[in-house]
Amino acid sequence: MLLPNNIGLDERTLLARQLASYEKKFHVWWRERGPAEFLDQPMRLRRPTGAVSGTDWAEYTMLRPDQYRWGIFHVPTNQDEIAFGEHHGQKVWNEVPHEYRTLLLHHICVQADVENAAIEQSRTLTQMVPSGADQENLFLFFLEEGRHTWAMVHLLLAHFGADGVVEAEALLSRLSGDSRNPRLLDAFNYPTEDWLSHFIWCFLADRVGKYQIQAVTQSAFAPLAKAAKFMMFEEPLHIAFGVVGLERVLSNTAQATLRGGTEDTFNRGAIPFPVIQKYFNYWVPKIYDLFGDDDSERSYDLFRAGIRIPRNFVDSEESVVRIDARVGDGLVTTDVAAEFATNAIMRRQFIAEVQRIIDRWNVSLRALGVDFQLYLPHERFGRAYGPCAGLPIDVSGNVLSPDAGAKHAAYLPTASEFANVRALMQRELVPGRYSSWIAPSATRLATLAQRFNGSPHG
Numbered sequence: 529m530l531l532p533n534n535i536g537l538d539e540r541t542l543l544a545r546q547l548a549s550y551e552k553k554f555h556v557w558w559r560e561r562g563p564a565e566f567l568d569q570p571m572r573l574r575r576p577t578g579a580v581s582g583t584d585w586a587e588y589t590m591l592r593p594d595q596y597r598w599g600i601f602h603v604p605t606n607q608d609e610i611a612f613g614e615h616h617g618q619k620v621w622n623e624v625p626h627e628y629r630t631l632l633l634h635h636i637c638v639q640a641d642v643e644n645a646a647i648e649q650s651r652t653l654t655q656m657v658p659s660g661a662d663q664e665n666l667f668l669f670f671l672e673e674g675r676h677t678w679a680m681v682h683l684l685l686a687h688f689g690a691d692g693v694v695e696a697e698a699l700l701s702r703l704s705g706d707s708r709n710p711r712l713l714d715a716f717n718y719p720t721e722d723w724l725s726h727f728i729w730c731f732l733a734d735r736v737g738k739y740q741i742q743a744v745t746q747s748a749f750a751p752l753a754k755a756a757k758f759m760m761f762e763e764p765l766h767i768a769f770g771v772v773g774l775e776r777v778l779s780n781t782a783q784a785t786l787r788g789g790t791e792d793t794f795n796r797g798a799i800p801f802p803v804i805q806k807y808f809n810y811w812v813p814k815i816y817d818l819f820g821d822d823d824s825e826r827s828y829d830l831f832r833a834g835i836r837i838p839r840n841f842v843d844s845e846e847s848v849v850r851i852d853a854r855v856g857d858g859l860v861t862t863d864v865a866a867e868f869a870t871n872a873i874m875r876r877q878f879i880a881e882v883q884r885i886i887d888r889w890n891v892s893l894r895a896l897g898v899d900f901q902l903y904l905p906h907e908r909f910g911r912a913y914g915p916c917a918g919l920p921i922d923v924s925g926n927v928l929s930p931d932a933g934a935k936h937a938a939y940l941p942t943a944s945e946f947a948n949v950r951a952l953m954q955r956e957l958v959p960g961r962y963s964s965w966i967a968p969s970a971t972r973l974a975t976l977a978q979r980f981n982g983s984p985h986g
């Protein structure tokens with residue numbers, strides 16, 4: 529049976545046959561490396577309808593995860609001319625130009641690789657689902673990340689000949705966290721083994737996904753732009769799983785802290801605020817690294833070729849971006865032309881967006897009378913790539929003395945804090961009930977703050 533699609537696959541027999549043969553291999557991968565339980569349990573899931581409007585593109589239906597079929601969907605771009613870069617004003621490409629074949633192939637492979645990796649790194653979360661609603665959200669996440677793989681595999685098979693076939697297969701052999709054949713981007717090699725990590729991941733890494741996908745919605749390579757525009761329909765909900773999930777964790781911890789009169793809430797079944805902060809410190813630098821080097825040759829090439837551009841980018845020769853450069857064991861700041869710093873521009877747009885959300889949460893925490901404020905570590909902190917890699921830097925971005933290793937370690941969760949969080953994560957699937965560490969789905973932080981109305985014990 530033909531894959532669900534809105535790209536006219538019924539008229540493209542050869543491609544349809546290639547995709548059908550890939551589907552068999554993908555299923556083998558999914559059975560080995562995807563979620564291992566609940567696959568035959570009906571749940572409320574969404575799937576694409578084939579429509580391309582922001583409201584009609586998907587429908588919700590009761591479905592067993594093993595009945596879901598991954599499909600290929602595009603949104604028309606109505607863009608005839610290349611929008612930026614060296615070929616600005618020329619006709620967009622429907623096939624890959626020889627000159628940019630390697631660059632595009634690499635870009636599409638990385639985008640595809642992260643999708644399968646996201647499934648692998650979170651597959652064990654089924655063991656500790658905190659409620660039935662969270663279980664449905666998790667499966668929607670698994671299935672749609674898988675669909676993103678299909679969006680990219682279609683491009684590989686339709687436009688890159690034998691190389692595309694090889695790369696599509698490589699997506700099924702690399703493995704998150706494997707020492708010999710790891711996933712391409714480092715952050716995707718760390719397991720999100722508990723739900724706090726998962727929520728931080730959706731809040732931040734799926735948001736990076738949104739930035740990366742949005743940046744190719746005007747791509748000179750039209751099939752990539754069309755696929756990206758459809759992925760932009762799916763990504764906001766993944767981000768919302770993270771935002772709402774974290775608000776429910778913060779609400780729950782706020783209530784436990786106020787009732788117990790102490791930050792140490794583990795024995796009240798809640799994750800302590802300082803531990804939540806340490807989890808942020810653990811994940812955020814890995815997620816900053818996902819944007820790549822500040823001064824990246826490849827990101828310049830993508831911009832110059834007309835493939836990738838940050839949101840609201842102003843193509844002006846005057847615009848410069850201040851970035852860090854490494855000199856010995858120290859840092860200096862240097863100005864580079866904006867088109868050389870598209871990664872840094874995107875990371876800083878991302879940081880500003882996330883900071884606004886954290887500021888909002890902090891307002892609610894203050895309104896509740898909680899003596900805790902969450903922060904986002906500085907973009908220099910804890911980085912594995914770029915000029916700051918390996919330097920002892922505090923969460924405010926100050927370079928520490930070389931012997932400050934212990935101070936750096938104090939920002940991160942200890943082994944026993946990881947274990948305590950894991951121990952709280954008990955599976956709860958009785959309808960209407962939630963695991964102790966998280967508030968019910970409808971409990972948003974701002975609503976809780978309003979309810980307390982300045983009276984923390986009210």
Ligand SMILES: [Fe+2]
Pocket residue numbers: 643672673676737
């Ligand atoms: Fe994705």
Ligand SMILES: [Fe+2]
Pocket residue numbers: 673734737763766
């Ligand atoms: Fe996603």
